[in-house]
Amino acid sequence: MAYNLQSLITILQQILHPDQTHWIFDHNKPQLESLLEKAESLMQILEKSSPTKVASLDSQIRETANKAEDIIESQMVHQMLSNPESESLTFPTPDLQQVTRELDSAAVFMSEKAMASSDLTQQLESMKLEVEEMSASSSRSKSDLVGVDADLLELKDRLTNAERKVEIVPIVGMGGIGKSTLARNIYDDPCIVSHFDYRGWAAISQVPNMREIMLSLLTGPDQKVSDGLMGCGDNELREILHKRLFGRRYVIVLDDIWSTKVWDEIMIYFPENDNGSRVVITTRESDVAEYVAGSKSLHHVQLLNKSASRDLLCRIVFGEEDCPGELKGVAAKIGRDCSGLPLAIHVIGGLLSKVERSRDVWEHVSTDVKASIVESDKQFSNILSLSYNHLPIHLKPCFLYMGAFPEDYMINGSRLKSLWIAEGFVKSNGDKTLEEEADVYLKALVERNLLLVRRKKHNGKPMSYSIHDLLRDLCIRKANEEKFLNLDDSMRRVSVHSSSEDVCASPQLMSLARSFVCTGKKIASPVFSMLRLVRVLDVMGMVFEEFPEEILQLVNLRYLAFSCTSGIPIGISRLWNLQTLICRGQTMFDFPSEIWEMSELRHLRLDTLIEVGKGYEIRFVHKKLQTIYFVWITPSLIRSGFFEIIPNVIRLGIYYEDSPDIEVDLSHLHKLENLRCQSELNKDGSRFLNKLRFPCSIRKLVIVDCVVSRSFLTTLCTLPNLEVFLIGNCVFERDGEAEVDEWETTEGDEFRSLQFLSLHCLDIVHWRANETNFPVLRELYVIGCSKLDEIPCDIGDIPTLEAICIRGCGASVVASVKQIQKVQQEEYDNCDLKVLIED
Known part of the structure; x- marks a missing residue:
C-alpha cells in the first residue's frame, strides 16, 4: 500500500523540523534526511502514476515504509522509556541505509516504468x-x-x-x-x-x-x-x-x-x-x-426507501406476477438489507430468480444478504471497486479507516479528522492547518459519494458522517487485501466492535499496532501494555474508575480518547507526542499543570474544569492548540496571561463561578469561531458576560446558566460573523434587576448574520421582536420555555426563515406558531415554511 509513505514522511518531517527541541541526533541526521528525500521523491512519482503501474510495487513499498516506521518509532519509544532524561537519539545506521536503498530502488523502477509505455496502451x-x-x-x-x-x-x-x-x-x-x-x-x-x-x-x-x-x-x-x-x-x-x-x-x-x-x-x-x-x-x-x-x-439520485426496495426486488424476481404471500415478509427484509442501493437489489434479485421460490430458501439467503450479493456477482464488487481504485493515493487510507467502525456507525467529522492526522495520513500543505487540509479530504470523499453526510451543523455544514453498508464491505475487503486492518499476520490497526471480542493476538504483533479503536464497552483481555507503538487509542465507550497506568507507557500516542471517573494523572506529559486528548465522565479533580508542557497538543476536550494559574509558568506559546474545553476563569488564570499563549484557538469553552468582576479580553483571538460560556445562576460569576470582550471572528456562541443584560445583547449585534446563537437556562436583566420576564429586542438591535437561534429553558413570558432584528434567520428553535406566551408574529415575515421547531412549550406558543404558518400560506403563498411541534 503505497500511501504508507505519507505516514513515514510525516514522522520524518516532525523529527527533522528546525523547531523540534525534543530530540538531538548524534550522527544519524544525514541518514534521516536522505530517507526523507527518497520517500518524498517516490511519493511524488506515485501521485502521478496510474493504479495499474503502482500495483506491481505496492507490497514492496508498503513493507519498506512499515519497516522504516518501525525502526524510527521503536528506537524513540525505547529511548523515552529506558532513559527519559536523555535527548540524544541514535538509530542503527545499517537499517536506515537499507530502507533508504529500497525506497530509492522503487523510485528508479517507477521512473523507468513511466518512460517505458509500450504496454500502457494495452x-x-x-x-x-x-x-x-x-x-x-x-x-x-x-x-x-x-x-x-x-x-x-x-x-x-x-x-x-x-x-x-x-x-x-x-x-x-x-x-x-x-x-x-x-x-x-x-x-x-x-x-x-x-x-x-x-x-x-x-x-x-x-x-x-x-x-x-x-x-x-x-x-x-x-x-x-x-x-x-x-x-x-x-x-x-x-x-x-x-x-x-x-x-x-x-x-x-x-x-x-x-x-x-x-x-x-x-x-x-x-x-x-x-x-x-x-x-x-x-x-x-x-x-x-x-x-x-x-x-x-x-x-x-437518492437511495431507495424500504418500500421501493421491496417492490424493485419483487419486480426483478417475479416480473408482472405478484409476490407470493409467504415470501412478502422475507422479501421486505432482503430489500431492506440492500440499504436502498439498486445495483445490490438487482444482484440479489438475479440470485433469487434462480433458486427455489420457498420461504426456507429465501430465509437462508436473507441471513447474509451482503455476502450473497458479492458471491453471486463479481461484477457488483468490480463496479464499487472502481470508485476506490480511482481515488488519489492520499484519500485511500482515509477511506479504508472507515472500516474500523461498526455498520451504520455515525462518526463526528472532527473526530475523524483528528484520527487521520494522528495516523499521519494528512499531508501538510502550505498555509493550511492539518485540520483544514483534512476538511478537503472529507469533502473529496463526500463528493465522490464514498461518505454519506448524516447530520449537519446549525450553519448547514456537515457534522457527522457514515458509510453505506455495501461500501463498508468493500472498505473492509480492501483493508484486508492491503494489510491495513485486523489481520492475523499484520496488526497495524486493531478494531474491536463487540465487548466479547478477544483481540489478544501475540504480543509481538500487537506491539506493531498503530491504532486501537474499540467501540464496545469493554474488552475481554487487557491489551494496553502490548500496544508499544500505538498512535491512536480510541476507547471512549469504555469507562474506567481509575486511569490505566499502562497508558502512560504508550509514549508514541498522538490521539487518546477515553472515559474515566478519576481524571488525568500526574505523568501525562510523558505522552510528548499527544495531539488530541479527550476525557469524558470525570468528576472534579486536580488538573495536572504539566499538560501545558505538551507542545504538540491540538485538541483538549475534558468534562472537568481546567484550572490554570496556580504554580503555572508560561514556557512557550501553544500555536497548535485549536480546541480547549472548559477553562475555569480565575484571577490567577488572568494573571498568568493564559489567553496570550493560545493565539490560534478555534473552539473554546469558559466557566465563571465566583469572579464577576474579572475582565476577560478575547478580542485578540482572531481565529476563535466557537465559544461556549457557562456559569451557575446562584453564583456571583453568572453576571460575567458584561466583562467579556469578543473577537469579530465568532460564528457560534452558546451561553448557559448566565445573567443576560440588554447591553450584552447589544454587544452581540456588533459581531459581524455570528451565525449561531444558543441561549439556555439564562435569566434576563434590566437596569440591574435580574429575572426579568421579558426579552425585548429594540429597534436598533440587528443580528445581521444570525441564521440559527435556539431558546432553551428560559423563564421569559414575553418575547418582543420583529423581522428587522433577525433579517437572515433560517431556523428558530424554542425548547422548554413553558412560561412563554407566544412567538412574535413578525418573525414569520423574515424572508429567509425555513423552519420553526417548538418542543415542550405551552398551548399558546403552539397556537401562535400555527397562526404564523397559516398567514404565510394564505396571505403570502409561502408554503416553504416548516413548522415542527413536539411534546
Whole structure:
C-alpha cells in the first residue's frame, strides 16, 4: 500500500523540523534526511502514476515504509522509556541505509516504468473495455425502475422546458445507485424522442478515448459503427459530429464521466443553437458535476426507501406476477438489507430468480444478504471497486479507516479528522492547518459519494458522517487485501466492535499496532501494555474508575480518547507526542499543570474544569492548540496571561463561578469561531458576560446558566460573523434587576448574520421582536420555555426563515406558531415554511 509513505514522511518531517527541541541526533541526521528525500521523491512519482503501474510495487513499498516506521518509532519509544532524561537519539545506521536503498530502488523502477509505455496502451484499453462493459451492464430496462417517478418527472421537465440556451443536466450519485439506468430511460422516453431532433449517447469511463466517444455520439448506444465512420480520421469525425448537431435541437448523454478534462475536450463540439438543446452527464464525482454545471444544477439520485426496495426486488424476481404471500415478509427484509442501493437489489434479485421460490430458501439467503450479493456477482464488487481504485493515493487510507467502525456507525467529522492526522495520513500543505487540509479530504470523499453526510451543523455544514453498508464491505475487503486492518499476520490497526471480542493476538504483533479503536464497552483481555507503538487509542465507550497506568507507557500516542471517573494523572506529559486528548465522565479533580508542557497538543476536550494559574509558568506559546474545553476563569488564570499563549484557538469553552468582576479580553483571538460560556445562576460569576470582550471572528456562541443584560445583547449585534446563537437556562436583566420576564429586542438591535437561534429553558413570558432584528434567520428553535406566551408574529415575515421547531412549550406558543404558518400560506403563498411541534 503505497500511501504508507505519507505516514513515514510525516514522522520524518516532525523529527527533522528546525523547531523540534525534543530530540538531538548524534550522527544519524544525514541518514534521516536522505530517507526523507527518497520517500518524498517516490511519493511524488506515485501521485502521478496510474493504479495499474503502482500495483506491481505496492507490497514492496508498503513493507519498506512499515519497516522504516518501525525502526524510527521503536528506537524513540525505547529511548523515552529506558532513559527519559536523555535527548540524544541514535538509530542503527545499517537499517536506515537499507530502507533508504529500497525506497530509492522503487523510485528508479517507477521512473523507468513511466518512460517505458509500450504496454500502457494495452493496459488502458483493457481497463476501458472492462469499465464500459460494467457500465453497459448496469443500465436496466424501464420495467426495473421503481421509486424514481419524481426523478423522471423532474429530469424530463429540465430537458423539455422553455429555456433556449444549451443546459447541462448532471445526474450525481454513488456507484450502483442507478444514474445510468435513469439517464437511459429518459433518453428512450417517447416524449424525449419526439422533442429532440438528434440524440447521442457515449459511455465515458475512467479511461476516455475521444475517438470512441465521437463514434458513439454519431452512432447511438448499442449500435454497430458503420465502416464509413470507422474509416474516418479524428478531425473528420469532429467535423461530422459538429455538422450533425449544428442547427438541430439535440440531447447528448455523457455517461459515467470521471474528470473535468474530458468535458473540456468534448464540450467544444456542442454548438449553441439557441433552440433548447441539452447535455446530460452522469457521474459519481460531485466536483466534476459542479465544474460542468454549477452547484445549484445538480440532480442527486437518492437511495431507495424500504418500500421501493421491496417492490424493485419483487419486480426483478417475479416480473408482472405478484409476490407470493409467504415470501412478502422475507422479501421486505432482503430489500431492506440492500440499504436502498439498486445495483445490490438487482444482484440479489438475479440470485433469487434462480433458486427455489420457498420461504426456507429465501430465509437462508436473507441471513447474509451482503455476502450473497458479492458471491453471486463479481461484477457488483468490480463496479464499487472502481470508485476506490480511482481515488488519489492520499484519500485511500482515509477511506479504508472507515472500516474500523461498526455498520451504520455515525462518526463526528472532527473526530475523524483528528484520527487521520494522528495516523499521519494528512499531508501538510502550505498555509493550511492539518485540520483544514483534512476538511478537503472529507469533502473529496463526500463528493465522490464514498461518505454519506448524516447530520449537519446549525450553519448547514456537515457534522457527522457514515458509510453505506455495501461500501463498508468493500472498505473492509480492501483493508484486508492491503494489510491495513485486523489481520492475523499484520496488526497495524486493531478494531474491536463487540465487548466479547478477544483481540489478544501475540504480543509481538500487537506491539506493531498503530491504532486501537474499540467501540464496545469493554474488552475481554487487557491489551494496553502490548500496544508499544500505538498512535491512536480510541476507547471512549469504555469507562474506567481509575486511569490505566499502562497508558502512560504508550509514549508514541498522538490521539487518546477515553472515559474515566478519576481524571488525568500526574505523568501525562510523558505522552510528548499527544495531539488530541479527550476525557469524558470525570468528576472534579486536580488538573495536572504539566499538560501545558505538551507542545504538540491540538485538541483538549475534558468534562472537568481546567484550572490554570496556580504554580503555572508560561514556557512557550501553544500555536497548535485549536480546541480547549472548559477553562475555569480565575484571577490567577488572568494573571498568568493564559489567553496570550493560545493565539490560534478555534473552539473554546469558559466557566465563571465566583469572579464577576474579572475582565476577560478575547478580542485578540482572531481565529476563535466557537465559544461556549457557562456559569451557575446562584453564583456571583453568572453576571460575567458584561466583562467579556469578543473577537469579530465568532460564528457560534452558546451561553448557559448566565445573567443576560440588554447591553450584552447589544454587544452581540456588533459581531459581524455570528451565525449561531444558543441561549439556555439564562435569566434576563434590566437596569440591574435580574429575572426579568421579558426579552425585548429594540429597534436598533440587528443580528445581521444570525441564521440559527435556539431558546432553551428560559423563564421569559414575553418575547418582543420583529423581522428587522433577525433579517437572515433560517431556523428558530424554542425548547422548554413553558412560561412563554407566544412567538412574535413578525418573525414569520423574515424572508429567509425555513423552519420553526417548538418542543415542550405551552398551548399558546403552539397556537401562535400555527397562526404564523397559516398567514404565510394564505396571505403570502409561502408554503416553504416548516413548522415542527413536539411534546
